[in-house]
Amino acid sequence: MLRNIWAHRADYAYVLPAIAVMLIVIAYPIYYTVELSFYKTPPGLQLRDKTFIGFDNYTTILTSEVFWKVTWNTLIWTFGSTFISFVLGFATALALHRDFVGRGVLRAILIIPWVISAVAASYIWKWIYHSDFGIIGAVLVGLGLADRPPNFIDNVSTVLPSLIVVNIWREFPFAMIMMMAGLQTVPDQLLRAAKVDGANAWQRFWHVTFPHLRNVSVVTILLLAVANFNSFIIPWIMTGGGPSNASHIWITHIYELAFGRQRWGVASAYSVLLFLILMALGYFYVRALSGNERKEGRA
Amino acid sequence: MTRIMLGSAVLRGTVVGVLAASLMSTSALGAPPVDLSKWSPEYVRSIAGTQDFDTAGDCAKVTPLDYKGRLTFWYQGVFEGDPDLLRQYYKDFFETFRKTYPNIQLEEQALTYNDLLDKFRTALLGNAAPMAVRLQILGGTEFASKGYLQPLKPEDVGYSTEDFWPGAMKAVTWDGVTYGVPTNNETMAFIWNADIFKRAGLDPDKAPATWDDVVKYSKQIHDKLGIAGYGLVARKNAGNTPYRFMPQLWAYGGGVFDEATANPTYKEVELDSPQSKAALQASYDMYVRDKSVPVSALTNQQADNQPLFVAGQLGMMISHPSDYNVMLDLQAKATGTDKDKAQTVIDNMRYGLVPTGPDGKRAVVFGGSNIHILKPEYVEGGKVDEPAAKAMICMWASPEWSLKMAYAGSNPGNLNGFKTKWMKERLDHIKFLDVTTSMLPYGIPFPALPESPEIMNIIIPDMLQNALTGAMTVDQAADDAAKKVKDLMGGL
Numbered sequence: 001m002l003r004n005i006w007a008h009r010a011d012y013a014y015v016l017p018a019i020a021v022m023l024i025v026i027a028y029p030i031y032y033t034v035e036l037s038f039y040k041t042p043p044g045l046q047l048r049d050k051t052f053i054g055f056d057n058y059t060t061i062l063t064s065e066v067f068w069k070v071t072w073n074t075l076i077w078t079f080g081s082t083f084i085s086f087v088l089g090f091a092t093a094l095a096l097h098r099d100f101v102g103r104g105v106l107r108a109i110l111i112i113p114w115v116i117s118a119v120a121a122s123y124i125w126k127w128i129y130h131s132d133f134g135i136i137g138a139v140l141v142g143l144g145l146a147d148r149p150p151n152f153i154d155n156v157s158t159v160l161p162s163l164i165v166v167n168i169w170r171e172f173p174f175a176m177i178m179m180m181a182g183l184q185t186v187p188d189q190l191l192r193a194a195k196v197d198g199a200n201a202w203q204r205f206w207h208v209t210f211p212h213l214r215n216v217s218v219v220t221i222l223l224l225a226v227a228n229f230n231s232f233i234i235p236w237i238m239t240g241g242g243p244s245n246a247s248h249i250w251i252t253h254i255y256e257l258a259f260g261r262q263r264w265g266v267a268s269a270y271s272v273l274l275f276l277i278l279m280a281l282g283y284f285y286v287r288a289l290s291g292n293e294r295k296e297g298r299a
Numbered sequence: 300m301t302r303i304m305l306g307s308a309v310l311r312g313t314v315v316g317v318l319a320a321s322l323m324s325t326s327a328l329g330a331p332p333v334d335l336s337k338w339s340p341e342y343v344r345s346i347a348g349t350q351d352f353d354t355a356g357d358c359a360k361v362t363p364l365d366y367k368g369r370l371t372f373w374y375q376g377v378f379e380g381d382p383d384l385l386r387q388y389y390k391d392f393f394e395t396f397r398k399t400y401p402n403i404q405l406e407e408q409a410l411t412y413n414d415l416l417d418k419f420r421t422a423l424l425g426n427a428a429p430m431a432v433r434l435q436i437l438g439g440t441e442f443a444s445k446g447y448l449q450p451l452k453p454e455d456v457g458y459s460t461e462d463f464w465p466g467a468m469k470a471v472t473w474d475g476v477t478y479g480v481p482t483n484n485e486t487m488a489f490i491w492n493a494d495i496f497k498r499a500g501l502d503p504d505k506a507p508a509t510w511d512d513v514v515k516y517s518k519q520i521h522d523k524l525g526i527a528g529y530g531l532v533a534r535k536n537a538g539n540t541p542y543r544f545m546p547q548l549w550a551y552g553g554g555v556f557d558e559a560t561a562n563p564t565y566k567e568v569e570l571d572s573p574q575s576k577a578a579l580q581a582s583y584d585m586y587v588r589d590k591s592v593p594v595s596a597l598t599n600q601q602a603d604n605q606p607l608f609v610a611g612q613l614g615m616m617i618s619h620p621s622d623y624n625v626m627l628d629l630q631a632k633a634t635g636t637d638k639d640k641a642q643t644v645i646d647n648m649r650y651g652l653v654p655t656g657p658d659g660k661r662a663v664v665f666g667g668s669n670i671h672i673l674k675p676e677y678v679e680g681g682k683v684d685e686p687a688a689k690a691m692i693c694m695w696a697s698p699e700w701s702l703k704m705a706y707a708g709s710n711p712g713n714l715n716g717f718k719t720k721w722m723k724e725r726l727d728h729i730k731f732l733d734v735t736t737s738m739l740p741y742g743i744p745f746p747a748l749p750e751s752p753e754i755m756n757i758i759i760p761d762m763l764q765n766a767l768t769g770a771m772t773v774d775q776a777a778d779d780a781a782k783k784v785k786d787l788m789g790g791l
Contacts, residue, residue: 154598242764
């Protein structure tokens, strides 16, 4: 092996700086987070005064009421955002796949939410939703459809769905672009042949188009899921996890534990759990990509 | 014509009580440059403009003006809720510092109130902190207790401990050692729209006397006019929330600990006391029962209430000294008919003392900021240029600049600032300043504990949110918060 490395020393020398950088900015933080997750870090002490407590932080997390509430929120947030973004993006991609006047303009307009900064979008939506003088409330009251503006983000029942709507608005263009790219790969002659054979529009979609899009769909869903699991900006800016923790998801809760409450050990344990979940999703993502490559190789 | 609303008894400075004693009667009060026992608007006016100070000359005695060095400095700077006037003074200060100390390479960074603590804590973990930092009053004890700060007292930068408010000195003292110098101190007052009061059938020139009155007035305004009565704020991780709820808590006789007493021990948690629950109940009554406050209170902060107030959609709120200037800025930015509406609101602005509790107890948060010097091992590069840091602190805490930097938004931390000509000018130009300075003796510092930031920024807002959203009853929310504080103090 060493001989092999020596034989390719020039190649290794080329990638060495990149590996070194990755070790510093990726591997070390991961190692340190895992290490920290086994320590108690009282907020009144410096981090260097931490004490080893084994798996206590993990036990604390798994037995805490907040953990299950935040986990439930995270699941609703992730699956809600991912599923609806994908369906909406897919539907839009199908609609835009057909030729019509103004298709390019419409496509460009639909991409706007995705290219807007998440921070700016969060502030804009915060004002749209504002419980006292938001645009939606003003319109509804103005049209006589409501006595007072609806309470979107200051209510424990409506806050999470309201944030999911914002997230979907931002994310569906990504799904749309991915699926539009996928639709380009569906062979036109197959669709025409199916039509000649008497297949209706639904049958053509289900038996011809959709099978061709299976892999790109899996990749899109996995990418959306990973992004949503890790999505910090929208919930943090719009509600800070409130009211009453109703919109706290894992990532915002970890941030508050670490930087607001200085429970570095517990926050690290949370991060390790999140890391494992994301690694699992990453594994499926890589498998989906490999599947694509194998399929293309066979073709 | 707008009038300043003050009770005559308060004007005479006779009803100060235990709260003032906590602020003034400390051993540090040797020979202050001003007589705090005479504190009243008249007294403040009588001392304004009576003394000249040579800032550069005074600071040259601390750090020679030709000193060559480098300083990294973070500070809690102006944010969206501050008036433009304050922005200009910050700009002027740094320009003047660079002219006064041309050989000190200054690398300053402004951070907002809500971001500073998070960023500073993170930098400390990586030993990448600045050499000096100006923190909110709440933060000093946390970092001093953890050993990040160097001992630093006013005498180290050319001043005397007696030059500063005793309450402010408490906030920079940990375990008997002083770790910082106060730059500014303020207390808030109460602001209301006389026109809204009149239209709601209330006396336009009379502030609600008690917090129970605030609840009643808020309901009356909402029921009669359909707008929000009182500007409640309950966002988490926002300094505005404790600054507005704690006065209410203390007025009802409650507290997190015994911080509202003359000699607090911080031993017993009192958040679950009947008095604390009564204060929380008042907020609940306004938000849930009467629906007479902004619904957005749970996600908003004071900067969101200001436009509501200037738009004539909010009757009253606890107000920062700078709010009058903020209203003027907002009015200047308005267009069309909005401009006239805003002017009407400004003409109808009234300032008064923060209401009392049922037993006549009046309280307000004694706020402000302090400057600290870091220990070298936590600073990027491992070195602290102490003379450069002291030059900066001497200038900022000087009578001249501690006044100018607080011109529209606060009060000078250095009591000599009240004697400067700029104070005199300020009294003529900043409307309602008398009221906010009158509240100073009622100021109660946050508990001088390292756990205070978590208590004030997270536990108190959580308690409010739990009660106001119905996630818990008032009793449960108060008990839950008390338990969290006990756990925190127990090291959990």
